[in-house]
Amino acid sequence: MNETATDKNVARAALLDTATLSDALDRLGIAGQCHRIKGRDPHMHLAGRACTIKYGPASTPPGTVGDYIDDVAPGTVLVLDNDGREDCTVWGDILTEIAHRRGVAGTVIDGICRDVALALQLEYPIFSRDHWMRTGKDRVQVEAVNVTVNIGHARVQPGDILRGDADGVIVIPAEHEQAVLEAAEEIHAAEMHIREAVRRGMRLDEARRELGYHQLQTRRR
Incomplete structure (x- = not known):
């Protein structure tokens, strides 16, 4: 298999x-x-x-x-x-x-x-x-x-x-796969929500701001 x-x-x-x-x-x-x-x-x-x-x-x-x-x-x-x-x-x-x-x-x-x-x-x-x-x-x-x-x-x-x-x-x-996959799944979900919001008529800048797009990949301590 x-x-x-x-x-x-x-x-x-x-x-x-x-x-x-x-x-x-x-x-x-x-x-x-x-x-x-x-x-x-x-x-x-x-x-x-x-x-x-x-x-x-x-x-x-x-x-x-x-x-x-x-x-x-x-x-x-x-x-x-x-x-x-x-x-x-x-x-x-x-x-x-x-x-x-x-x-x-x-x-x-x-x-x-x-x-x-x-x-x-x-x-x-x-x-x-x-x-x-x-x-x-x-x-x-x-x-x-x-x-x-x-x-x-x-x-x-x-x-x-x-x-x-x-x-x-x-x-x-x-040794980091669980954390990486969880972060990637969160980012993917946020980006999908942004696309859906734009398709409903929301401005892209508003959708990105609402879902924190510009901080999705920012280093977190």
């Missing part, structure tokens, strides 16, 4: 967009916005808990780039830290096919991927800095699995919630 379907907080995150979650993170003073990481297609979206992979320069002889895939649980988001490198890939069509078949929720890369056509065909979500065809074989290798990594200047630990949509990727630290 897909773990997303049985994980209540992942399901809650999946109902919220990354912009709303970003505002909630700002309110709580948490840096969870993954800078410059975006979907290879704006229709891609994902939600799930992180399985992290840390890459480093290849040794002599070089190590593996992607043999971890058979041990990844369904519903997991693979989070690959290649130190932002854009000169070689750490993800391609074989990994996409296997991850899709295994029910992996998606892949997030601080770096680049290749073979985007298959990901689009299978509707498998990949979020990365960019895509390019040059292989990572003999250039990088897996250094560690399920360790703390950095994705777009955001800290990601195994088990953190990742949410991705057309605006990018958010990481929700496991």
Whole structure:
């Protein structure tokens, strides 16, 4: 069974967009916005808990780039830290096919991927800095699995919630997920009330003032 379907907080995150979650993170003073990481297609979206992979320069002889895939649980988001490198890939069509078949929720890369056509065909979500065809074989290798990594200047630990949509990727630290989700749900509800008020004929500035729009994401102590 897909773990997303049985994980209540992942399901809650999946109902919220990354912009709303970003505002909630700002309110709580948490840096969870993954800078410059975006979907290879704006229709891609994902939600799930992180399985992290840390890459480093290849040794002599070089190590593996992607043999971890058979041990990844369904519903997991693979989070690959290649130190932002854009000169070689750490993800391609074989990994996409296997991850899709295994029910992996998606892949997030601080770096680049290749073979985007298959990901689009299978509707498998990949979020990365960019895509390019040059292989990572003999250039990088897996250094560690399920360790703390950095994705777009955001800290990601195994088990953190990742949410991705057309605006990018958010990481929700496991130790703060309840507070982040509650704040995001409050912000979402306030914004929906503003829209409903405007549809009834209220001025936007009045609706925003009445519902405290300009303070929704303000840091609270």
